[in-house]
Amino acid sequence: MxxxxxxxxxxxxxxxxxxxxxxxxxxxxxxxxxxxxxxxxxxxxxxxxxxxxxxxxxxxxxxxxxxxxxxxxxxxxxxxxxxxxxxxxxxxxxxxxxxxxxxxxxxxxxxxxxxxxxxxxxxxxxxxxxxxxxxxxxxxxxxxFIGDEKGNPALNLKENPITDLELLYDTVTEYVARMVERANLVHADLSEYNILNLHQEAIIIDCGQGVLKSHPEAKTFYERDVQNLANYFTKMGYPKTQEEMLKKIKEKREKQPKR
Ligand SMILES: Nc1ncnc2c1ncn2[C@@H]1O[C@H](COP(=O)(O)OP(=O)(O)OP(=O)(O)O)[C@@H](O)[C@H]1O
Ligand SMILES: [Mg+2]
CATH class of the missing domain: 3.30.200.20 (Phosphorylase Kinase; domain 1)
Structure with a gap:
């Protein structure tokens, strides 16, 4: 049967x-x-x-x-x-x-x-x-799977901050610049919740809502992402304004290899 x-x-x-x-x-x-x-x-x-x-x-x-x-x-x-x-x-x-x-x-x-x-x-x-x-x-x-050899998943920055904030700032601004310039993509939900800390290395996750640069709301999402990140750094004792961070990313965008 x-x-x-x-x-x-x-x-x-x-x-x-x-x-x-x-x-x-x-x-x-x-x-x-x-x-x-x-x-x-x-x-x-x-x-x-x-x-x-x-x-x-x-x-x-x-x-x-x-x-x-x-x-x-x-x-x-x-x-x-x-x-x-x-x-x-x-x-x-x-x-x-x-x-x-x-x-x-x-x-x-x-x-x-x-x-x-x-x-x-x-x-x-x-x-x-x-x-x-x-x-x-x-x-x-x-x-x-992002985690250790035993199978414990990595925690996000909110739960387990990366201690070298200067290095994190450099990495995150570089990553945003690469995403925009090389991948043509705005993540659109970037924050301390969607960056994992694996042995002090930053790993970007939760990329489903990411939109192409041509999306009508791309600029709004981009600015919101940078604002969230600036808030995070400020909260952690590494004060950054959205403006400052946008400027830093812009500099890094200009240095990306031409596609
Ligand atoms: N590749 C992965 N390896 C290990 N853990 C992961 C991985 N992807 C996600 N996680 C864990 O699952 C959590 C949630 O994942 P993610 O942020 O992608 O979805 P989400 O936030 O649940 O979506 P929603 O918007 O519905 O809340 C992460 O914070 C992280 O703890
Ligand atoms: Mg998430």
Missing amino acids: KEGAENQYARMIKEYISEEKIQKTFNQVFDHETILGLHELAEKGMLEKIEHVISTGKEAQVFRAIDVAGNFRAIKIYKTKTATFRQMEQYIQGDMRFEKIKHDPRSLINAWARKEFKNLELIQAAEVRCPHPLGFQKNILIME
Whole structure:
């Protein structure tokens, strides 16, 4: 007899998720297409098991996983049942890479995972340290796990500040300049929450809302990013104004290799 669809989904959840707590709540946050997405990643050898939750956000959950070869991976799954699709639209509309997508919630959320993947590719090619993107499937993004050898995830700057603020300032301004000039991209959610500290190295994450420079709101997002960063440095005892920081980034932008 053929296995019923419900049983099949339940079996896959057990197969790809080790923690019982996550198995039980998975269906409350994610739909069946998500389970099929996990299955497809597993078929490709990119996923052996989801182990546990690293973070639960408004729009996504991030898990630690292992692939078939036993490597740690980070898997970010965008919520399909409780997400706020309205906000996402603002960052997709006006992006010429996504002009043709449909605007129903499911298409939007899949486009979002793909967008984060593409943005990470661009950011990495611009020589900005970010998680290496490995793949995407439906609403799922799989990437390099940022953490120590034992599998503890790196904390963000809010939780674990980088101690050399002068060096951090130099790195962050350089990274913003590289993103804008070489990747043509504005991150659009830069702050101490979306920069990880791995053994005192800054790593930029959470790149889904990043927009191309041609996006009508790109300048507003860019200035907001720089304001957030200036606020952070000031709060940490390394006072910087938005103006000062914009000037520094501009100097660095002019030094970027011509494309
Ligand atoms: N590649 C990664 N390796 C290790 N940990 C990660 C990785 N990506 C994300 N994380 C962890 O998950 C947290 C949340 O990730 P991220 O910022 O990308 O999404 P988010 O902020 O939850 O999105 P939302 O806007 O819905 O809150 C990070 O602060 C970090 O602790
Ligand atoms: Mg975040």
